[in-house]
Amino acid sequence: MKSFGFLSFGHYAIGNQPGPDARDTLHQAIDLAVAADELGVNGAYFRVHHFAPQNASPMPLLGAIAGKTRHIEVGTGVIDMRYENPLYLAEEAAALELIADGRMALGVSRGSPEPAEKGWEAFGYSAEQDNGADMARSKWETFLAAIDGYGMAKAAEAGKQYPNMYHPGTPLPIFPQAPNLRKHMWWGAGSHTTAEQAARDGVNLMSSTLVSEADGSTLGEVQAEQIRRYRATWQEAGHDWTPRVSVSRSIFPIVSEKDRQMFGLQASDRDQIGSLGEGVPVTFGRSYAAEPDVLIEQLKADPAVMAADSLMLTIPNQMGVEVNLSILQNFAEHVAPALGWISAKEGLTTGHELS
Template sequence: MKAFGFLSFGHHAIGGQQGPDARQTLHDALAIAQAADEIGVNNASFRVHHFAPQASAPMPLLGAIAGSTRNIEVGTGVIDLRYENPLYLAEEAAALDLLADGRVALGVSRGSPEPADKGWEAFGYSGSEDNASDMARKKFEAFLAAIDGYGVAKAAPAEKQYPRMYRSGTPLPVFPHSPKLRKNIFWGSGTNASAQQAARDGVNLMSSTLVSEADGRSLGEVQAEQIAAYRAAWKDAGHDWTPRVSVSRSIFPIVTERDRQLFGPTATNEDQIGSLGEGRNVTFGRSYAAEPDVLIEQLRADPAIAAADTLLLTIPNQMGVDVNVSILQNFAEHVAPALGWQPNTEGKVTGYES
């Protein structure tokens, strides 16, 4: 494990519920990321969900973080492509990458089940499958073509152009263009097949917080197999650079009595099998909460953490800035060094190209 970061779902309260509202949640996210940057944490990532009181449009927050920090990466885990205009997303992603000087780790994917029935249709998009995975795939291909600088439209006849810049019919790319952006894109994968496709596509791998297999193996065992399949497919594809692989876990180091009271009861001894409502069972990761020496041994025994280069801690953002910063500080001081962590002090994940 060369790097660690945090992954926030951005939960907020609505309708008189207790907890931080959307405004407070966004300001807390910014403050947590700024503190994490000072600690040397490598990555600040956010989930993207629609029609739910959680984080949704990520670019304003990522831009605010990038503009107020020096070294930390900003990212998503993941942007649901079913809801996106791929060319506009390419423009936004390139602009963010340029503003952040390459400090981007943008996760995209088909997305997960949600409250809305085909909610992407309300956003103006439609797919031929119930879960619109075919549409997400087409959008991903268009997104990759756009960030790679290929022409995605044709120039109008000269007399219709303003300003007149191109010969009629010239292929036109979207702008701005960030040449290194492709190496900062991750595909969020929950299966071996999608991981292998990500390798063929030439993007990094973000192994999901849950996996589609529910065969009795641990999340770490299933993900380790997925990572091995990804790297084998990457080698077969002949790409000329080394990709990154991230996994996510709920981890709470118990250093103080407050930590014990807050997180001790959340510890589980094994992963959970559950359903996402799509007619299939999935494997969810366990929650780790223990003293640092115990945590180190538990995490060393997780084959996916051993195989990945980046570990994202899923944080309880509703508990506010102080609690979440203490989780990151405790992990950085008492756990991460034993796992091979390299603090981020140079504006990129140590050992990898930006």
């Protein structure tokens, strides 16, 4: 099956800038997710950035959406592990998984460059590497052990416990525990190497909105190779379940003159090569904006879109619920069926629910 959802960067205005403020942005995200759920869209996913007027603490938002919807999957793309306490995140992830009744796809990664210089240090964390990759990896391993139920602390001596629940020295897991939580975790990979590591770790793959390979290949070609390597490594690792892979794209179906006026100039015919300030060239994806029949052929020619299980549509969240719901509805009605999409509601009734 194929699924699709929306990915919101959660931008909001501050000071005298025009646009929705933080409160408006959060409430609009909930309203959009509820409307998308009724439409049959499979997922509502949110970027996480710190020290910026964007989404930063996703759990309250995801919990609110899960509580007001029935079918749609809620998740992130992605949580920056450099800023996280792995055990607290494990508790939050398990609680969200239980609240959402399994409708969760929590994407995490080392994280992208942030506005702050080593902002994770302000959160109380230090790293050996300047980009924090070593610390993120260590926290990720601790997080996986915690959600798998391993003991993360030892019970106190007799007389020091309140109440005396455990034999002294007993290994204590975090609570709550959620069955199969690892199957709902995703690693946001920006390179072939990290995609292969995600497969060895036994989690789903969320291919990044940009990739660190910049050899002249298109984003779709690079990601298709990333997906191929991920799935091959998964088979070699011998995991006993089938993972999911997602990619994201900026896609604007044009089905009216209003759509053309708003999005007609968004189309680009090629990807971009740039840098995020760490000395590594990266490939950014193009934006698609065309009539549905043209979009269908363009997306069928994108090897990563066709290889992935889930497609995330990056949306201009500042434009409000009505505009973004129109984008999702146009895609759901005029494009997605030709790509093999099964809606969230249809999937539940036919036994193809996301897992």
